[in-house]
């Protein structure tokens with residue numbers, strides 16, 4: 001019997017150490033999994049520049065790693081001293097509250113980590129967001145997000161641990177993720193800031209150009225609006241549309257190198273003068289080539305410089321043919337021609353729409369890429385009026401725009417050829433043509 005007792009004890013001891021070992025292995029495995037997730041977050045986050053996507057990614061990962069029901073990131077707006085979150089709680093609208101309010105406010109102010117199992121028993125808890133969203137907060141873990149200068153840029157919050165309460169280990173993990181996320185968020189905010197200043201610089205250049213040439217006031221802006229709309233109808237991706245937008249704003253920037261006496265001449269140009277005007281396309285390229293565009297925007301100079309190329313090779317400055325011309329350049333060519341034909345001049349009202357379309361049709365396949373013209377004709381009449389009347393849009397009746405909404409340029413061309421028109425067709429034609437032929441001239 002004693003022998004049996006001993007062996008049973010030994011067996012028990014053996015089982016205990018095996019299960020301890022197993023527990024240790026499982027802990028190590030969990031640790032490894034967490035480490036892997038952390039590395040995954042670091043890798044993923046460093047390449048995401050869109051702030052909303054970045055925040056969504058972080059929150060999704062954190063919920064998974066910490067087994068929490070919800071995760072939100074509140075960023076500090078130093079100007080208004082508020083904490084804000086755009087994608088918290090699955091809401092579309094932005095949530096904002098004073099940066100000294102609630103647990104998030106406390107963490108933001110003090111830099112403390114707050115881990116409480118029952119939010120409603122803590123005086124610092126602000127139940128307003130729960131009231132707004134209908135959510136019931138129970139456990140809550142909030143850590144500060146500190147940048148490398150030890151400044152708090154916001155707070156990270158996870159809610160309602162699925163099993164039990166948030167542990168000390170959870171606090172450490174969330175703090176670690178907070179540091180990675182802070183760097184990524186700061187990068188993306190900096191990128192957005194740089195992009196904003198880049199855009200305003202381009203727009204300022206474009207406005208300067210448009211205001212110099214009073215004959216074609218607003219031309220660059222309208223060409224851009226047409227071109228971006230054509231690109232959208234052609235289903236080009238948002239990045240390509242952005243490049244076309246910048247190229248549109250800058251397509252005539254070379255005109256700053258053309259003497260005003262020629263540029264602003266309101267009579268027929270001599271051959272020499274015309275040759276001089278033509279130089280603006282090459283000048284556009286030389287000027288834009290001096291700008292150090294980011295990688296995604298490298299095609300802007302070549303697209304902008306090719307807006308006078310023709311697919312039959314008779315254009316300028318390079319006599320490019322067909323597919324040698326960048327697609328953006330072909331789009332700008334149609335937009336540029338349509339605006340030149342339809343814009344009001346100080347000495348002349350708009351040319352009749354039928355005449356404009358006759359010219360565009362005549363040059364399709366010679367100057368213009370047929371597929372671009374085909375797509376352009378699907379531009380909505382409401383959008384078309386808003387672009388044609390750019391600068392005078394406050395004088396447009398919104399109800400009338402709504403009536404035009406589901407009809408296109410192709411429709412109005414067709415309606416105008418009909419001898420018998422339905423009541424609806426007559427209404428559309430009347431509204432559109434009334435705006436198109438409004439009698440006022442630019443000063």
Ligand SMILES: [Fe+2]
Nearest residue numbers: 251252307308
């Ligand atoms: Fe031009």
